[in-house]
Amino acid sequence: MSYVDVAPALSPRARRRRILRRRFLRRPLAVVGLVVALVFVLGAILAPVVAPYSASATDFSSVLGPPSSNHLLGTDELGRDVFSRIVWGSRASIEAGVLSVLLAMVVAVPIGLAAGYFRGWIDTVIARLTDVLLAFPFLILAVGLAAILGPSLSNATLALGIGAVPALIRIARGEALALREEDYVRAAVANGAGELRIIARHVLPNMLSTLIVQGTVLIPTAIIGEAVLSYLGLGVQPPTPSWGVMLSDAQSYLTQAPRLAVYPGLAIFLCSLSFNLLGDGLRDILDPRTTR
Amino acid sequence: MGGFLLRKAGAALVVVFCASVLVFVGVRALPGDPAIALSGESNDPAVLAAVRHEYGLDRPLPVQYAKWVWRALQGNLGLDDRRLPVAHTIVSRIPISLELALLSVLVGMVIGIPAGVIAAVRRGKPSDHAATTFALVGLSLPHFWLGLLMIIVFAVDLHWLPSGGYVSFGAHPISNLEHMAMPAIVLGTGLSAVLMRQMRSSMLTSLGADYVRTARAKGLSEWSVVCKHAFRNSLITVTTVVGLQLGALISGVVITEVIFVIPGFGHLTIDAITARDYTTIQGVVLVTATGYVLVNLLVDVVYSLLNPRIRVSGGSA
Numbered sequence: 317m318s319y320v321d322v323a324p325a326l327s328p329r330a331r332r333r334r335i336l337r338r339r340f341l342r343r344p345l346a347v348v349g350l351v352v353a354l355v356f357v358l359g360a361i362l363a364p365v366v367a368p369y370s371a372s373a374t375d376f377s378s379v380l381g382p383p384s385s386n387h388l389l390g391t392d393e394l395g396r397d398v399f400s401r402i403v404w405g406s407r408a409s410i411e412a413g414v415l416s417v418l419l420a421m422v423v424a425v426p427i428g429l430a431a432g433y434f435r436g437w438i439d440t441v442i443a444r445l446t447d448v449l450l451a452f453p454f455l456i457l458a459v460g461l462a463a464i465l466g467p468s469l470s471n472a473t474l475a476l477g478i479g480a481v482p483a484l485i486r487i488a489r490g491e492a493l494a495l496r497e498e499d500y501v502r503a504a505v506a507n508g509a510g511e512l513r514i515i516a517r518h519v520l521p522n523m524l525s526t527l528i529v530q531g532t533v534l535i536p537t538a539i540i541g542e543a544v545l546s547y548l549g550l551g552v553q554p555p556t557p558s559w560g561v562m563l564s565d566a567q568s569y570l571t572q573a574p575r576l577a578v579y580p581g582l583a584i585f586l587c588s589l590s591f592n593l594l595g596d597g598l599r600d601i602l603d604p605r606t607t608r
Numbered sequence: 609m610g611g612f613l614l615r616k617a618g619a620a621l622v623v624v625f626c627a628s629v630l631v632f633v634g635v636r637a638l639p640g641d642p643a644i645a646l647s648g649e650s651n652d653p654a655v656l657a658a659v660r661h662e663y664g665l666d667r668p669l670p671v672q673y674a675k676w677v678w679r680a681l682q683g684n685l686g687l688d689d690r691r692l693p694v695a696h697t698i699v700s701r702i703p704i705s706l707e708l709a710l711l712s713v714l715v716g717m718v719i720g721i722p723a724g725v726i727a728a729v730r731r732g733k734p735s736d737h738a739a740t741t742f743a744l745v746g747l748s749l750p751h752f753w754l755g756l757l758m759i760i761v762f763a764v765d766l767h768w769l770p771s772g773g774y775v776s777f778g779a780h781p782i783s784n785l786e787h788m789a790m791p792a793i794v795l796g797t798g799l800s801a802v803l804m805r806q807m808r809s810s811m812l813t814s815l816g817a818d819y820v821r822t823a824r825a826k827g828l829s830e831w832s833v834v835c836k837h838a839f840r841n842s843l844i845t846v847t848t849v850v851g852l853q854l855g856a857l858i859s860g861v862v863i864t865e866v867i868f869v870i871p872g873f874g875h876l877t878i879d880a881i882t883a884r885d886y887t888t889i890q891g892v893v894l895v896t897a898t899g900y901v902l903v904n905l906l907v908d909v910v911y912s913l914l915n916p917r918i919r920v921s922g923g924s925a
Contacts, residue, residue, distance in 0.1 A: 447619070448626040451897045455859030456877070460893065463881045464637050540750045544863055547752060548878060563752060567867075570771075574760040581753030589748035596744070 339601040346597020352590035359403055360410040367400035372555040380573045389579050392562070393569055398576065401557040402583050408551070408558040409587060412473045412542035413535045419477035420484050421531055425523075427481075428488025433496050433511075433519060442485065449482035458541055462550040469558075472551035476541045480534055487530055491523040498522075525602035532595035536588030543584050559584050613909065620905045627897035628680075632673050635890045676890070685891035689883065694891040697876065702895075704774060705861050705872035708795070711788055712857065713850065715796025716803050721842050723800070724807025728815060729834055739804060746801030751860050755794045755867040762790060772869035791864045798860060799853060806849050810841045844914050851907035854900060 326334070340346055359366055368388075375395035383390045389398040431442035449457070461475035495501060496519065504514050545551035546560025554561065559580040566576035660666045664675060679686070685694040727739035763771035769790055775783040814820065815834070823833055850857070862874030869875075877896070880888035 444622070444626070447623050448630060450855075451623050451627045451901050452630075452893070453855035453858040453896070453900065455855075455862065456893070456896060459862075459878070459881060460634060460889075463884075464634065536748055543750060544752065547863075548866070549882065563756065567756065570756070570760055570764055574764065577753075577756040577760065581750065581756060584750050585748060585753060588750070589745065592744060592748045 336601050340597060343597045343600065345593050346600070349590045349593025349595075349597060352586060353594050356406055356587045356590065357410055357414075360406040363403050363407055367397075367403040369397040369400040371401050371404040371557040372396065373400075380569065380576075382575075390573070390575060392576055393565065393573075398562075398579055401562060402559070402579060405557040405559045405562060405580065406583065406587070408469055408546070408556065409539045409542055409584070412469065412476060412551075413539035413587075413591075416473045416476035416538045416541075417480065417531050417534045419473070420480035420534070421527065423477070424481045424484030425488045425527060428485040428490075429492045429515065429519065429523070431485070432489035432492025433515060435493075439489070443489070446482045446485050446489075450486070454479045454483070454537070455541060455544060458545065459548065459550060462545050467550045467553055469552045469556065472542055472545045475545070476538045479541070480538065484530065484534075487526065488523065491526055492519060495519045495522055525598075529595055529599040529602060532591060532598055535591045535595075539588050539591070540584060612912065616905055616908055620901045623901050624898050627901070628677060628894055629673065631890055631893045631897065632676060634893075635886050636669070680891075680894065685894075686887040688880075688888045689885045694888050697888070698873065698891055698895055701871065701873045701876050704776075704870060705865065705874055707777070708788060708791055708864065708870065708872060709857055709861055711792035712795035712799060712860070713846075715792050716799030717842075717846060718800075719796065720800030720803030721807050721845070724804040724845075725811055725834065727804065727808040728811035731812065736808075739808070743801040743804045746797050746804075749797065751794055751798060751863050752867050754797065755790065755864060758790045758794060759867075772867075774870045774872075787868075787870070791868045791870060795857070795860045795864055799849070799857065802853055803845065803849050806845045807842065810845050814841055844911070847907055847910050847914065851904060851911070854903055854907070858896065858900065 340350075373396060375391065375397075377395065378387070378391050379395045380393055381387060381391040381395075387397045387399065389402070392398055392401070427442060431439045452460070458472075458475045458479040461478055462472050465471035465475060498518075501514060501518050504518055509517075542551055542558070543560035543563070546558040547564045548560075549564070552558035552561060562580035563577060563584075566573075566580070569576055657666075664672055667675075676686075683695055685698065688694050688697065723739045723742070727736045730736050759771045762769045769786055772787075774787050777784040811834075820833060824830070858874075861872065862877055864870070865872045865874040866878055873892070873895075876888070877892045879885075880892055
């Protein structure tokens with residue numbers, strides 16, 4: 317008697333999730349990106365547990381000390397443990413990086429969607445306003461906003477988020493414009509479905525993959541943006557540590573202790589690289605043309 | 609062609625106008641009373657009132673705006689905190705930043721375009737993976753870290769290049785290039801990553817086209833096919849990427865000038881913002897926005913010249 321092995325039936329959504337997961341695991345770079353990004357995020361959340369010292373614990377007996385058993389990466393100009401400051405500093409970067417992007421998405425996606433879907437005068441107004449905002453380079457906008465709002469981490473996050481809004485509006489608008497021409501949307505309209513229902517059931521879910529990818533790729537820009545703002549003194553204020561502030565402090569000691577410039581920068585680099593790899597991998601697997 | 613240009617120019621003008629309003633309002637929103645700064649930190653209300661009247665700060669906002677725009681159109685951007693004409697400072701600093709930007713684009717092209725062509729021609733092979741990985745690394749590398757690293761290696765350790773500062777080209781060409789070398793390489797690396805990706809993608813598209821297969825079948829050498837398409841694609845690629853990355857380039861110039869202490873336009877921007885020099889901030893941001901819009905317009909024009917299909921459809925996002 318032949319024995320037919322029947323796999324358990326999966327819903328289409330679960331099947332798609334499994335396909336995506338398999339595709340993701342076939343891309344080692346993306347997996348590495350995910351793991352490293354998670355390490356940074358967890359490090360930020362668990363900073364009090366991971367960091368051996370507090371961020372401002374000074375030890376004037378070992379100023380600018382090299383790496384040792386007591387201090388994994390050495391000490392800075394005030395005798396503070398560099399490794400601990402990097403771990404504590406990751407909080408500022410991850411918070412600014414992730415929160416600013418979330419903020420930007422929450423604001424930009426509805427606006428862009430409305431512009432692209434409803435068209436007409438809404439679209440014209442929103443598109444022109446976006447063009448005006450896009451006349452200012454992202455960093456200039458963020459620096460200007462941070463100067464207006466005053467230097468602090470939350471203001472820097474706000475400035476970075478607002479700075480990212482115009483570009484995201486454009487992306488969301490483009491997606492909505494394309495999706496409203498799709499057959500299933502037209503079918504839904506012909507069937508008499510209400511606009512809100514069409515948007516919620518057909519347009520928004522299909523924009524999701526592009527938005528996820530764009531968001532993930534925007535995070536490194538925001539992380540570097542926060543570092544730049546802190547470097548310029550417009551972000552996190554001392555004694556709160558931030559990778560950007562550490563770099564700015566290190567510049568005065570390049571001859572005596574160049575490693576003080578290497579470590580925070582390395583952290584910024586690895587953190588943004590991991591999110592870039594993750595975003596690239598996500599873009600790859602969510603592309604309908606991908607076969608493996 | 610003329611109609612297309614006119615439409616684009618008109619749109620650009622509207623954007624610049626709205627940007628100027630935004631700049632004006634934005635600077636007024638900065639914390640602190642400008643009268644206090646302008647009067648030399650005086651607390652006497654009579655002095656403050658006199659200062660406000662002298663600078664026209666007591667007039668209604670639209671009037672202030674109109675006066676500012678009128679003067680700006682005549683090239684008068686006001687006086688900064690040290691009573692120096694802002695327009696003059698800006699004009700003297702722009703060439704420095706322009707030189708940095710152009711050198712960076714050059715570096716980016718020299719690295720990125722060949723890398724992209726090689727990656728496309730040897731697709732899937734180790735050199736493609738290497739080039740693509742290099743591009744990804746270049747994208748994630750923060751400018752200012754690379755700058756600091758290069759200062760450590762080339763200035764502090766090897767003493768090959770100066771760690772900062774600026775010498776004008778007219779005064780001393782070699783020294784000027786020495787000072788610009790590291791900043792240009794720092795900025796050019798990021799640009800080369802984007803150029804490489806774009807170049808690879810466009811080369812893959814055109815090398816896969818049917819007429820290329822025909823050319824190969826007719827016996828044309830692989831080398832001549834690649835070269836011809838590389839040249840054609842590189843023009844479009846560079847134009848597109850420069851257009852898209854203009855904002856990043858400007859921001860990069862700003863940061864690089866701060867790290868390498870180059871007295872350019874970007875450094876002026878940061879100094880003005882940190883010192884709350886309202887007049888300078890207004891002038892600088894206005895010039896930045898106007899320049900950005902103008903260059904975008906230029907890129908659009910060049911792109912339409914290279915790709916006639918854009919002209920006909922009159923397309924923009």
